[in-house]
Amino acid sequence: xxxxxxxxxxxxxxxxxxxxxxxxxxxxxxxxxxxxxxxxxxxxxxxxxxxxxxxxxxxxxxxxxxxxxxxxxxxxxxxxxxxxxxxxxxxxxxxxxxxxxxxxxxxxxxxxxxxxxxxxxxxxxxxxxxxxxxxxxxxxxxxxxxxxxxxxxxxxxxxxxxxxxxxxxxxxxxxxxxxxxxxxxxxxxxxxxxxxxxxxxxxxxxxxxxxxxxxxxxxxxxxxxxxxxxxxxxxxxxxxxxxxx
Numbered sequence: 001x002x003x004x005x006x007x008x009x010x011x012x013x014x015x016x017x018x019x020x021x022x023x024x025x026x027x028x029x030x031x032x033x034x035x036x037x038x039x040x041x042x043x044x045x046x047x048x049x050x051x052x053x054x055x056x057x058x059x060x061x062x063x064x065x066x067x068x069x070x071x072x073x074x075x076x077x078x079x080x081x082x083x084x085x086x087x088x089x090x091x092x093x094x095x096x097x098x099x100x101x102x103x104x105x106x107x108x109x110x111x112x113x114x115x116x117x118x119x120x121x122x123x124x125x126x127x128x129x130x131x132x133x134x135x136x137x138x139x140x141x142x143x144x145x146x147x148x149x150x151x152x153x154x155x156x157x158x159x160x161x162x163x164x165x166x167x168x169x170x171x172x173x174x175x176x177x178x179x180x181x182x183x184x185x186x187x188x189x190x191x192x193x194x195x196x197x198x199x200x201x202x203x204x205x206x207x208x209x210x211x212x213x214x215x216x217x218x219x220x221x222x223x224x225x226x227x228x229x230x231x232x233x234x235x236x237x238x239x240x241x242x243x244x245x
Contacts, residue, residue: 008227015230018052018237023071025049027194029079029202030069030086032061033210036218037225044209044229045069048202051240055209055232057225063088077188079199082178091184092191097199101179101186102126108164108172115169118176121160128153133189133197143193150190158183205236 022028028047035044035057043061047054047069058065066085070078079095080086082104086094105126109119132149135141141149161183164176179186189195209232219225238245 004227005223008223008230011230011234012226015054015233018054018233019047019056019071021052022047022049022054023074025052026076027079028070028074028076029199030066031081031199031202031206032065032083033206033213035209035213035225037222038220042218042225044206044213046202046206046209048205051237053205053233053236053240055229055236057219057229061085077192077195079196079202081199082182087182091182092188094182094185095188095195095197095199096182096185098126098129098186098197099200104175104179108169108175111169111172113169114167115164115172118160118164118167118172122157122164125153125157125160129197147190150187154187154190157186208232208236 028049030045030047032043032045035042037057040059042057042059043065045056045058045065047056054069056069058068063085067088070089075093077093077095078086078089079097080089081097081100102123105119105122107119109116109123111119129150132141132146132153136143136146158180161176161179164172165180167173167176189197209228212228212232219228235245
């Protein structure tokens with residue numbers, strides 16, 4: 001425990017530098033997961049850029065904590081799931097994760113009736129989205145051609161989501177109303193280069209924190225929580241950069 005605190009103190013300033021760095025990047029992937037600290041429920045937040053990843057254990061999972069992770073005055077684009085804590089972000093500067101949305105569409109399909117037909121149609125469009133995205137990444141499709149290819153997909157998604165928002169199935173209606181409200185955040189990856197359609201870049205490294213939590217059941221004090229977030233930040237970032245931990 002004494003050595004942990006020595007390491008934690010040594011990492012305090014480099015981790016603060018890492019936090020300032022991610023606040024200045026053009027694209028930032030964010031996610032969060034539960035993290036017990038003593039008898040209280042805290043949350044492990046993660047902020048991911050191509051070369052630096054920052055972990056932070058905070059008391060809450062709300063808008064205030066999201067703002068702190070994104071950083072005051074951030075002018076880039078944030079990639080997130082559909083969680084409401086990020087709804088304050090300008091829709092044009094947010095990309096909602098299509099992996100999560102695909103699961104929402106699958107749930108719509110599994111409800112049966114009219115909802116099932118809407119869900120099936122939406123899942124077909126998700127297939128077209130990822131097919132086009134992979135072609136773009138492989139270089140077989142230019143960005144201009146990709147944007148043109150997405151135009152009918154966007155129109156069809158909107159048409160089906162509007163049907164869902166008007167259907168009798170309460171949960172389907174609620175999901176579709178929410179998607180219409182934040183529609184502009186579905187397509188940032190089409191408009192802006194360097195933005196991906198999913199938030200997998202945040203979910204993958206956050207998995208390491210989940211495994212730590214399952215083994216240790218969290219932490220017992222704020223002091224140890226600081227060690228965890230700092231060592232996770234250092235190790236994950238060094239691995240990203242191909243440097244020796």
